[in-house]
Amino acid sequence: MLKFDHVTKVYDGGKKAVDNMMLEVEKGEFVVFIGPSGCGKTTTMKMINRLIEPSDGSIYIEGENILEKNLVQLRREIGYVIQQIGLFPHMTIQENISLVPKLLKWTEERRRSRAEELLRLVDMDPEYLDRYPHELSGGQQQRIGVLRALAADPPLILMDEPFGALDPITRDSLQEEFKKLQQSLGKTIVFVTHDMDEALKLADRIVIMRDGKLVQVGTPDDILRNPADDFVEEFIGKERLVQARPNIQTVEQIMSLEPATIGEDKTLSEAIQLMKNRRVDSLLVVDEQQILKGFIDIEIIDRNRKKEVQVGDVMETNVYTVEKETLLRDTIHKILKRGMKYVPVVEANHRLIGIVTRANLADVVYDTIWGDEENLSMNHQ
Amino acid sequence: MEFLTNNGAQLLLKTWEHFYISLIAVSLGVIVAIPLGVALTRIPKVAAFVIGTVGVVQTFPSLAILAFFIPLLGVGKVPAIAALFFYSMLPILRNTYTGVKDVNQSLLEAGRGMGMSSWQRVWNVEIPLAVPIIMAGIRVSTVYLIGWATLASFIGAGGLGDYIFNGLNLYRPDLIIAGAVPVTLLALITDLLLGRLEVRATPKGLRDSQEAI
Numbered sequence: 131m132l133k134f135d136h137v138t139k140v141y142d143g144g145k146k147a148v149d150n151m152m153l154e155v156e157k158g159e160f161v162v163f164i165g166p167s168g169c170g171k172t173t174t175m176k177m178i179n180r181l182i183e184p185s186d187g188s189i190y191i192e193g194e195n196i197l198e199k200n201l202v203q204l205r206r207e208i209g210y211v212i213q214q215i216g217l218f219p220h221m222t223i224q225e226n227i228s229l230v231p232k233l234l235k236w237t238e239e240r241r242r243s244r245a246e247e248l249l250r251l252v253d254m255d256p257e258y259l260d261r262y263p264h265e266l267s268g269g270q271q272q273r274i275g276v277l278r279a280l281a282a283d284p285p286l287i288l289m290d291e292p293f294g295a296l297d298p299i300t301r302d303s304l305q306e307e308f309k310k311l312q313q314s315l316g317k318t319i320v321f322v323t324h325d326m327d328e329a330l331k332l333a334d335r336i337v338i339m340r341d342g343k344l345v346q347v348g349t350p351d352d353i354l355r356n357p358a359d360d361f362v363e364e365f366i367g368k369e370r371l372v373q374a375r376p377n378i379q380t381v382e383q384i385m386s387l388e389p390a391t392i393g394e395d396k397t398l399s400e401a402i403q404l405m406k407n408r409r410v411d412s413l414l415v416v417d418e419q420q421i422l423k424g425f426i427d428i429e430i431i432d433r434n435r436k437k438e439v440q441v442g443d444v445m446e447t448n449v450y451t452v453e454k455e456t457l458l459r460d461t462i463h464k465i466l467k468r469g470m471k472y473v474p475v476v477e478a479n480h481r482l483i484g485i486v487t488r489a490n491l492a493d494v495v496y497d498t499i500w501g502d503e504e505n506l507s508m509n510h511q
Numbered sequence: 512m513e514f515l516t517n518n519g520a521q522l523l524l525k526t527w528e529h530f531y532i533s534l535i536a537v538s539l540g541v542i543v544a545i546p547l548g549v550a551l552t553r554i555p556k557v558a559a560f561v562i563g564t565v566g567v568v569q570t571f572p573s574l575a576i577l578a579f580f581i582p583l584l585g586v587g588k589v590p591a592i593a594a595l596f597f598y599s600m601l602p603i604l605r606n607t608y609t610g611v612k613d614v615n616q617s618l619l620e621a622g623r624g625m626g627m628s629s630w631q632r633v634w635n636v637e638i639p640l641a642v643p644i645i646m647a648g649i650r651v652s653t654v655y656l657i658g659w660a661t662l663a664s665f666i667g668a669g670g671l672g673d674y675i676f677n678g679l680n681l682y683r684p685d686l687i688i689a690g691a692v693p694v695t696l697l698a699l700i701t702d703l704l705l706g707r708l709e710v711r712a713t714p715k716g717l718r719d720s721q722e723a724i
Contacts, residue, residue: 181620181623202626202627204626205623207626212617212621212624214615214617215617216615216618216621218622218636218640219717220640220715229625262716
């Protein structure tokens with residue numbers, strides 16, 4: 131669909147913005163260019179519709195060298211969405227959406243019905259067609275900005291941080307909406323952003339750039355699992371790497387298998403004895419089938435030590451559990467945010483199978499931060 | 512009053528003369544200054560120089576300019592219109608230049624990226640968006656010109672200036688007033704009408720948004 135062949139851009143003054151870029155994009159693919167500012171991602175994108183002319187190399191769309199095509203014609207065949215939205219304030223929504231169709235000399239009737247069709251795509255009422263951009267909210271304006279790019283049904287759409295200027299909530303919903311739209315319409319998208327969350331959420335393939343060079347190209351999963359180097363790792367951020375730890379994804383994989391448990395019919399002194407032996411300050415209470423009933427901790431025992439009661443009578447039954455398939459990141463989140471010391475892991479029928487404690491989390495974090503280095507040093511030996 | 516009954520017809524004639532001298536001069540100014548202003552936005556290096564030069568011309572005493580045209584174009588309406596045209600240029604030129612230059616860059620990029628040719632960008636984006644500012648320039652220029660056109664009588668172009676100069680020469684305050692009052696009224700009415708036109712000419716989407724701000 132789209133192919134960069136040894137593309138280089140050198141700006142006046144000798145700054146190499148894009149250096150010998152080689153890349154192919156498949157039809158229907160959603161490719162996100164990401165990198166720190168000045169890495170050449172925007173330059174790369176703007177060379178596709180020749181807002182910036184490459185200094186060297188060729189770019190092909192469907193096998194045609196774009197440098198040999200008529201400039202204006204080329205741009206009309208490529209959708210373009212910019213961060214500043216760029217709706218024309220003196221034109222109605224319809225005129226804005228229909229701009230490229232009008233340049234392509236579609237009939238008024240056809241333009242109108244196309245604009246209506248597009249508005250329906252984003253659940254906006256056709257009555258908006260006769261309004262002006264300033265009457266719309268920022269989110270609505272950028273929806274129109276996206277529709278404008280789709281108007282003449284171009285197979286390829288370029289998007290330059292299109293959601294960057296929106297508030298986080300609007301951004302989030304527009305991202306989801308757009309991803310669905312893209313999948314249903316089968317458009318090829320080249321998208322530029324500096325927001326890693328956005329890239330991970332939208333991309334089929336992420337292209338990480340630095341200093342005009344490709345650092346890594348891969349699916350979000352690839353990149354999270356195997357960051358090419360320190361720069362990529364840094365750029366993705368430790369937090370996201372922990373969450374995406376390849377072999378630790380569900381609770382089951384990190385939980386301890388033998389939580390300290392006690393039967394309901396045991397006495398408190400037996401409970402104390404068990405705590406002492408296992409060196410823990412709370413016990414999970416289970417029945418004969420290992421079904422979790424509640425928990426008992428040192429404070430509960432302390433409160434009831436003068437009475438002659440069984441564990442089952444005084445245990446706390448309100449206990450937060452997770453199932454073994456729960457994603458690790460959700461569990462981590464809960465343990466840390468709720469200040470819990472541990473979370474019992476159960477099967478669907480509430481049968482206790484393990485426990486995740488803060489110590490388990492420490493292992494995970496340790497592995498993430500130092501695990502690779504240990505592997506490396508072992509390889510060296 | 513008596514003056515009016517005796518000279519009513521002549522007064523109307525002079526007013527008309529005055530009006531059309533100004534109008535022709537402004538129209539020429541519009542025809543030349545707007546394209547020039549747009550063109551200058553493409554060549555910013557030259558722009559500062561041209562606008563500076565026009566600004567300097569503007570500071571020449573109007574009588575001197577009028578006199579300057581006599582050897583070139585003789586006396587009468589033609590040199591007067593030529594001189595007034597020079598004066599009308601500056602506000603229109605400067606406003607066109609500023610208005611077009613201040614059009615939001617991202618809009619131009621959007622236009623470019625969608626495949627509008629440079630002509631289409633000028634016609635469909637830059638000029639419509641600059642209309643309020645250009646119109647303000649035309650308005651200012653017209654009102655000034657109606658005032659300055661009184662001096663045109665000095666080189667035999669006619670207009671209401673005739674009354675004022677005659678009044679000065681003959682010590683007849685009634686003649687001065689007969690010239691000055693219509694000039695003032697003409698200027699005020701033109702200003703009012705152009706003000707309306709300015710609102711009309713502003714694209715609708717722009718009008719509302721400016722009210723909203």
